[in-house]
Amino acid sequence: MHFKINSQVLADSLKKIEKVVNPKHTIPILQGISMEVTQEEIILIGSDSTESFRYHIPVDGESVEVFECGKAVLPKQVCEIAKKLKTQLELKLENFNLSIKYGKKSEFTLNTFDYEEYPKLPKFNIDKPSLTFKGADFGVLIKRTAYAASDSETRPILTGVNMSLESDCMTLVATDSHRLGQIKSTKITTEEPMSLVIPAKALDKLAKTFDLQEDISVYCESNNQVVFRSGQLFFYTRVLEGNYPDTTRLMPNSFKSEMKIGRKELLDSLDRISGLASGADNGKGGVVKLFVNGAATISTHQSQIGKGQEVVEYEELNGEDNFTISFSAKYLIDALKAVESDYILFKYQGDNRPFIITPTDSEYDETQLILPVRTLT
Missing domain, CATH: 3.70.10.10 (Proliferating Cell Nuclear Antigen)
Structure with missing residues (x-):
């Protein structure tokens, strides 16, 4: 693996995914950031085993130039290095040692993890999302509901936001059994009815990370995973198991x-x-x-x-x-x-x-x- 990249491009890209990377994670390889370099793009993945961000950096020959393809899992320290350096960086991997050169003679050498040991994300067909909505609408839907979800694991299902869709209406509701937030929108439609309970903290993190000026697509092909996409950024999170309580009787x-x-x-x-x-x-x-x-x-x-x-x-x-x-x-x-x-x-x-x-x-x-x-x- 050998490529050059503008430090600002790398720093901005790493910033999008580092929120889920824990340098003290009990699984050592999840303390790092997965990187795959091809002639077309650089794919970065950060994960804590329940939530994952994946970001694609296009190779344009200017801010990003690839000489040799490769794969590695980088230590999170690369995020701080990229943020503090305002120049062109040259990254080269030999065995499990990653050199980061900048300027005329300056260089860092970091130890990396084995890419093959990094957990693989589930595959989704990104050609046809289950639904798509405006980022601004998404931000409103989450703000009105996620705050009311429970922060106690006594009833895990209540830590999520129930997202249900019928042909002409989308309803989001969250409750901790003492309060409730609900919002309905006729702006989002779907061909097939669906109902998901998504962790409220994951949705809040997503709303703070995604560019809400762009459309957001949702993929629900798996029974226990859901994927959100905004441009080149993907967010994977689990779906909570169980039946969400019927809150309509409270109204x-x-x-x-x-x-x-x-x-x-x-x-x-x-x-x-x-x-x-x-x-x-x-x-x-x-x-x-x-x-x-x-x-x-x-x-x-x-x-x-x-x-x-x-x-x-x-x-x-x-x-x-x-x-x-x-x-x-x-x-x-x-x-x-x-x-x-x-x-x-x-x-x-x-x-x-x-x-x-x-x-x-x-x-x-x-x-x-x-x-x-x-x-x-």
């Missing part, structure tokens, strides 16, 4: 009150008062009380710390204008951050019943649901 059809209120004003008030509320439960979010009667009053009373309240004027209210409900400040803060709307509808259906948050202006059908907290007063 109420009628409400006692619907309050239209400014999202940012409510969020800012919650953010200020949550510091006091969370002081009683080691910073986990705290319980606050919402009292609606002519205005929305958010309050907390902690015997060891003190008390406080914030008053937010609502725009309008339909239905009962005299109710109180207690809930986790963190859960409502997360929900308000997930939506993008100047105003939201706070939909109340009764004491100790889940309440709903929906944006007033969205091109999607969005629902954020939060379970209340029982309090003594």
